[in-house]
Amino acid sequence: MPLVQAAAKRLKKLVGLDRAIAYTAMARIISIVGSTITVLLIVHFLSPVQQGYYYALLSLVSLQAIFELGFSFVVQQLAAHESVHLEYRPDGTFQGHPAAYSRLASTLQLTVRWYSRAAMVLVAVLVPLGWVFFSSHRHAADHVAWRAPWIFAAVACSATFLLTPFYSFIDGCGQVQQVAFMRMAEAAAAAVSAWIAMISHHGLYAPGMIICGQAMVGAVFLWRRRRLLAALYRYPVNEHTISWRSEVWPFQWKIAVSWICAYFTAQAFIPLLFSLSGPVQAGQMGMSLSISSYLSVLLLSWISTKATPFGQLIAQRRFVELDELFFRTMRQALGLLLLIAGAALGAVVLLGIVYPRLAHRMVPPHVFALLLVAMTCNFVVQGLAIYLRSFKREPFLYVYLATATIAVTLVALTAHRWGAMGAAVSYAISTGGVGLTSGMMIFRRFRQRGVTLPIPQATESIL
Numbered sequence: 001m002p003l004v005q006a007a008a009k010r011l012k013k014l015v016g017l018d019r020a021i022a023y024t025a026m027a028r029i030i031s032i033v034g035s036t037i038t039v040l041l042i043v044h045f046l047s048p049v050q051q052g053y054y055y056a057l058l059s060l061v062s063l064q065a066i067f068e069l070g071f072s073f074v075v076q077q078l079a080a081h082e083s084v085h086l087e088y089r090p091d092g093t094f095q096g097h098p099a100a101y102s103r104l105a106s107t108l109q110l111t112v113r114w115y116s117r118a119a120m121v122l123v124a125v126l127v128p129l130g131w132v133f134f135s136s137h138r139h140a141a142d143h144v145a146w147r148a149p150w151i152f153a154a155v156a157c158s159a160t161f162l163l164t165p166f167y168s169f170i171d172g173c174g175q176v177q178q179v180a181f182m183r184m185a186e187a188a189a190a191a192v193s194a195w196i197a198m199i200s201h202h203g204l205y206a207p208g209m210i211i212c213g214q215a216m217v218g219a220v221f222l223w224r225r226r227r228l229l230a231a232l233y234r235y236p237v238n239e240h241t242i243s244w245r246s247e248v249w250p251f252q253w254k255i256a257v258s259w260i261c262a263y264f265t266a267q268a269f270i271p272l273l274f275s276l277s278g279p280v281q282a283g284q285m286g287m288s289l290s291i292s293s294y295l296s297v298l299l300l301s302w303i304s305t306k307a308t309p310f311g312q313l314i315a316q317r318r319f320v321e322l323d324e325l326f327f328r329t330m331r332q333a334l335g336l337l338l339l340i341a342g343a344a345l346g347a348v349v350l351l352g353i354v355y356p357r358l359a360h361r362m363v364p365p366h367v368f369a370l371l372l373v374a375m376t377c378n379f380v381v382q383g384l385a386i387y388l389r390s391f392k393r394e395p396f397l398y399v400y401l402a403t404a405t406i407a408v409t410l411v412a413l414t415a416h417r418w419g420a421m422g423a424a425v426s427y428a429i430s431t432g433g434v435g436l437t438s439g440m441m442i443f444r445r446f447r448q449r450g451v452t453l454p455i456p457q458a459t460e461s462i463l
Helices: 002-015 019-045 048-061 064-068 071-083 098-136 147-172 176-199 203-223 226-234 244-266 269-277 279-304 307-315 319-354 365-389 397-449
Strands: 086-088 094-096
Touching (some): 019 048, 019 176, 019 203, 048 147, 048 269, 064 098, 064 147, 064 244, 071 147, 071 244, 071 307, 094 098, 094 226, 098 147, 147 176, 176 203, 244 365, 244 397
Antiparallel strands (some): 086 094
């Protein structure tokens, strides 16, 4: 037993596993397992055409990232930079420097105002947008009842959109492990909700059911922290406020453009294939892309859970520790990603032999390999972006803009003739040839010039 425990400790240190990563990774694993079972249920309960509608619906619901405009990451970093100067009390509230507390309260109040307005815009745009898209690309032989499932998913997405900033805010306040545990519970609720929809022969309602399942878990999580949130929300903020114009907007608009570009780089393939090559190929690409994306999201938890510690180390000017933490974490995550990606490719090849019916619902192995290459390149760029954004900066704006433009343009030009193969090649060229190359150059230049080192004056003034 001591030998086993010692080996477990060495392995834990080698891969950099802590409790926050463990919870987040478990959330991803639950999502992967849940999605795998959902895929089997899709094959059993949905036709190839319905599968195309299912993944197109999921991609359109993901448009909420555009309306969020990257504000959740901004909120996380604002909270991280201010809460580091406060002490968390046993009763669930903060105490400490009045200016830091005031700015933290101002961050929450600004966040609530922003998301309340954005949620109203989201529901007003999302419902008619999806209605027009599906109506204009419906084929005569489809006969798919998409209207009610789409309205349900869009309304559920808009309603639960209001919960998103609170998670980022609490994460930024230092409760990284607690938020990670909540995400794990959300993943389980989402999987069960999807299965219920499939088994009850309401498969196209699964996206809306997934959102509702996640919202129930999130609501319980926030209710248990109502004391902290209520105290900050009601706090009378005086002169120490967060200036949206000078502190938030210069950072947020760049994050917003980057997030929009990231959506079009990774999610626009499905609607484009749906309209240019039909719902069957869109469904194949949707299933394959979701699998490769889950691998990236799983290992990105190694880095994303460090966003709050990154921001706190920056606020304390501990830059040597910051670099050590980042590069160690990146090496660990990338090594694991390459191992798992290789295993996933082997599994897809084996799937064509042992379960050809399911294999036919996915893209061929050589196309899936291209998706894995693109996913790995995108993973590295995302990791570098998390590090640099912790300085309240977004130097990758033009990287994401160029990547998205090239990706969408190439898919639009190749999808009609080459289908999924054209989309996969376009994805690999845009993320690898453009995104990774330019991202590495910018990252190296920023670190050599020390551009990222200055701390925003508003935070520095209260120290």
